[in-house]
Amino acid sequence: MSAESARAPRRLPRLVVGGRDLTVEAGFTLLIVAFVAVAATTSDSFLTPVNLTSLLKQMVTVGLLSLGMLVVILTGGIDLSVGSIVAFAGIVTAGLAADLPIPVAMAVGVASGIAFGLVNGTLVARFALAPFVVTLASLTTIRGLAFVYSEVPIAPADPAFLDLGTAMVGPVPLITVIMLAVFAVGGVFLTRTPAGRSIVAIGGNAETVRLAGINVRRHVVAAYTISGACAGLAGVILASRVGIAQPSVGVAFELDAIAACVIGGASLSGGRGSVRATLGGVAVLVLINNLLNLYGVQSFWQQVLKGLIIIAVILVQRVNRSRG
């Protein structure tokens, strides 16, 4: 009979707490704890305050980009322009910091991201162009504009420019708190507001949503605008954190953002994805980078390993889902 029971249906255990399936959250927690455990036991420098603070700061840029990307991916679209928006928002903010009060300069940087997102969204929704093509074009256009604004890096003289990037809230960097707040708002937006639910539904079946009397175009424009805003904010924060804005920064950032969403279980065809799991995806990505750095792995090998680890995580999820 033992051979029989080996063939009997096997079910992966699912963690259900109070009627909610927390398997994914538990999986990420486990994965992150495992990473941290490995890192802490194999590297002396991992658990140092300097490294942990730097980890929390590194999460911010990719985190903000991933949240915006998730909103776009949920509609069934993609936003390739976020890396260029990071560069543009940063360089404009740094450039204006000489003449304007710093908070105003930073607001302009974020606003530039919103404006680019609005253009992306309008082209996708009003003119029914493919998101991949539209944002590929804006990727190169916005990058060009960043260089047009300034070919050379700008480092504002006013030390107040660094305040945002260096301030601490207790043991946690302010920018990490900001990112977590953005995720919290994003989570409520996508699960608890009509607009957020509409965005998820559009990715599932846009025609059904249209026939339910919901303005599909406006919601698609909103999704790209949110992504642009997140990218603008990420650019401003990055410039403030490093103290210098470069027109060349942010190349291929969009790929990390997409990877974080996908690791978090988002479907690139839209309609499926979670804010919490995306945050988990961000943590996993940043931990991988940090670990490989601590081990002193050569940067080209880092790219190779990162790619392989992403594939592995996604494979595990796929197996998990098809068994569920």
Place this chain on the structure above:
Amino acid sequence: MSRLELRDVHKEFSGVEVLHGVGLRGDAGDVIGVVGANGAGKSTLIKILSGALPMSSGAMWMDGERVDPRSPHDAHDLGIRTVYQELSLVPELSVTENLLLGAFPRRLGLIDWKAADARARELLVRVGFGAIDPRERAGRLSVARQQMVEIAKALISEPRVLVLDEPSAVLAGADLEALFALIRQLRERGVLVIYVSHRLPEVLQLATSIVVMKDGRVIETLTPGDTGEDELIGLMAGRRLEQIYPARRDGHGQVLHRVDGLTRPGEFADIGFELRAGEITGLFGLVGSGRSELARCVFGAAPAVAGKGAHRSPAEAIEAGMALVTEDRARTGLVLGMTVRDNMSLTTWHSTSRGPLLDVARQRRDVAAMVDRLQIRPAGCAPMPAVHLSGGNQQKVVLAKWLLRDPRVLLLDEPTRGVDMATRVEIYRMVDELARQGLAVLLISSDLTEVIGATDRVLVMHQGRITGELRSADTGEDEVLALSMGRPA
């Protein structure tokens, strides 16, 4: 020793159990007819048999051996072949290629097309479908012929168990006769056939035993000689059906929607009609008559070129109290990947928010009340993705989505397509009740009996024009059909 035996099979989706210990037994040469209302669990059972879904618990035995197909491929290896309602042929490839895919006869390493065509033809003749030309592209065959190719394909590897899911839905006349002859031939060859169908007369004629499913259980196993259609319907519905259509309504109220001179070139022209409170108006037309296009236009989903009575957008139509249940649930009625709860609240998200946030508690209450009122199965379906529901229950979810808006004018496009008789009756009752509450209903249907039986008045369309308006009580199928074909009645 049974050819196939299922014991105590359970299946759950997202924590909701949809099969509660189903058992099934059949010997070589048997034909098991499986009947049940939509949502009874037939489709889930088939998917488990064919390896497309894993069972949550339970056991399956074949010829005395414990088996556990984990994928369609496993099921093939075990000799279980399934022909689904949906066609899976590659339309660009020839019948031969579709049949022999992956097993072409070769000569000098290249495919020997002459031998391949010959083998395909021989196969088709053997199963009684010799009328099909193996060199034809599959996409050019009629749906009925494509279905026959599917069945032939399933028989290539001499299966031990053949599962047919609504095989006759698209077959008629000689094709249907060929299918029946084939099933008798398979019986002699010792194949166990599992025949799932809504068409009870066929099941009674073909099956050696009939399994009646209801609410995820097998509630009765009958022998065709000892039972009849009435008993089966009664068992499926859980009650005897006094009559299919409710009594007609009279004393219709005021006009709630008026259409005049409505035109969309290439689809319909100069359409005029009125919808009154308390009245169910039927709209009959053959394929290509423009009936669905008309409904979409009135609802504002496609702009009118001339005439009055069409809304400018779905949002405007909904604001005016109109609702449209479209004919294609999967493509225009539901967001299949979202939960039943989300799907039902799609039309009310914006109207039931508290501040910027959704009123989740109210949403849950409303949805639970609708699940209860429309008897949607399984009863705990609210957190399940809509895709896991059966066709009839999906249709009820679509209806619920609109009823939550309290519409005054209800446009129903083929609301009973792909829906079993018991659920149909429920839908007719529901629509009747709504009309009696004062709604104006337009019931678009290509089912003659329904379009006359369930309505008070019938509009007939032919090639984009209304060719007749009849009182349902005074007309007959022949008159409606004649008008729909452009002939004077």
